[in-house]
Amino acid sequence: MKARRQRKIIEIIHRQAVATQADLAEELRKAGFEVTQATVSRDVKDIGLLKASDGQTVRYLPPGEQLSPAAEERMVRLFRDYVWEVNANESLVVVKTLPGAAQGVASALDYARWPEILGTVAGDDTIFIAVESRQEVGRVRERLAGLLGG
Numbered sequence: 158m159k160a161r162r163q164r165k166i167i168e169i170i171h172r173q174a175v176a177t178q179a180d181l182a183e184e185l186r187k188a189g190f191e192v193t194q195a196t197v198s199r200d201v202k203d204i205g206l207l208k209a210s211d212g213q214t215v216r217y218l219p220p221g222e223q224l225s226p227a228a229e230e231r232m233v234r235l236f237r238d239y240v241w242e243v244n245a246n247e248s249l250v251v252v253k254t255l256p257g258a259a260q261g262v263a264s265a266l267d268y269a270r271w272p273e274i275l276g277t278v279a280g281d282d283t284i285f286i287a288v289e290s291r292q293e294v295g296r297v298r299e300r301l302a303g304l305l306g307g
Contacts, residue, residue, distance in 0.1 A: 159200075162185065162190050162192070162196075162200060163200050163203065163204055165185060165188055165190065166181065166185070166197075166200055166201075166204060166206075167204065169181065169184045169185070169188070170206070170216070170217045170218070174216035175216055175217050176208075176215045176216055176217075178194055178197045178198055178201060179194065181197050181201070181217070182194055182196075182197045185197065201217070205264075205267075205268075206218065207264065207265075207268045218268070229269065231265060232262075232265040232266065232268075232269055232304070233304050235258075235261060235262050235265050236262065236301070236304035236305055237304070237305060237306050239254045239255050239258035239261070239262055240252055240253065240254050240258075240262060240301075240304070240305060241253055241254065241255065243298055243301045243302040243305070244298070245294050245295065245297075245298040246294075247291055247294065248288070248291060248294065249285050249286060249287065249288070249294070250285075250286040250288060250294060250297050250298050250301065251283065251284070251285060251286070252283070252284040252286065252301060253282060253283055254282050254283070254284065255282065256281055256282045257281060257282070258282065259279040259280055259281055259282050259283055259284050260279045262279070262284060263277040263278070263279035263284045264279075266284070266286065271297070271300075272289070273288055273289045273290075273293040273296070273297055274286055274287070274288060274289070274297065275287040275288065275289055286301075
């Protein structure tokens with residue numbers, strides 16, 4: 158049932174712009190699913206949906222969909238508002254955020270789909286970034302530090 162419902166969610170957001178979990182729950186009910194807001198919230202998280210704006214509407218993006226320039230701007234805003242340090246060693250990039258902000262920043266990084274970033278692991282205020290190769294670590298660190306602005 159869960160897999161079928163999650164496939165339906167992907168179908169719905171491909172077909173139309175859905176801005177809120179309440180709207181998504183309503184569309185699922187129209188399709189014959191009995192859902193609560195809590196169920197929809199878990200599904201959104203499990204699927205890895207990201208909210209983005211195209212400049213006019215806010216909507217959920219399916220996993221793997223290219224980010225719009227507005228979504229890239231969101232990532233930059235998150236970095237400038239919540240990140241205070243970017244560091245690296247030989248194999249990892251470490252990003253320090255304000256308390257409670259790491260998961261949101263890591264999610265934005267994951268959805269940016271930078272080819273040199275394999276993935277992120279976020280705690281409360283720290284993100285570990287796995288980079289494709291040791292040669293890329295410094296470049297990724299510099300690129301992320303550049304998001305912090307002046």
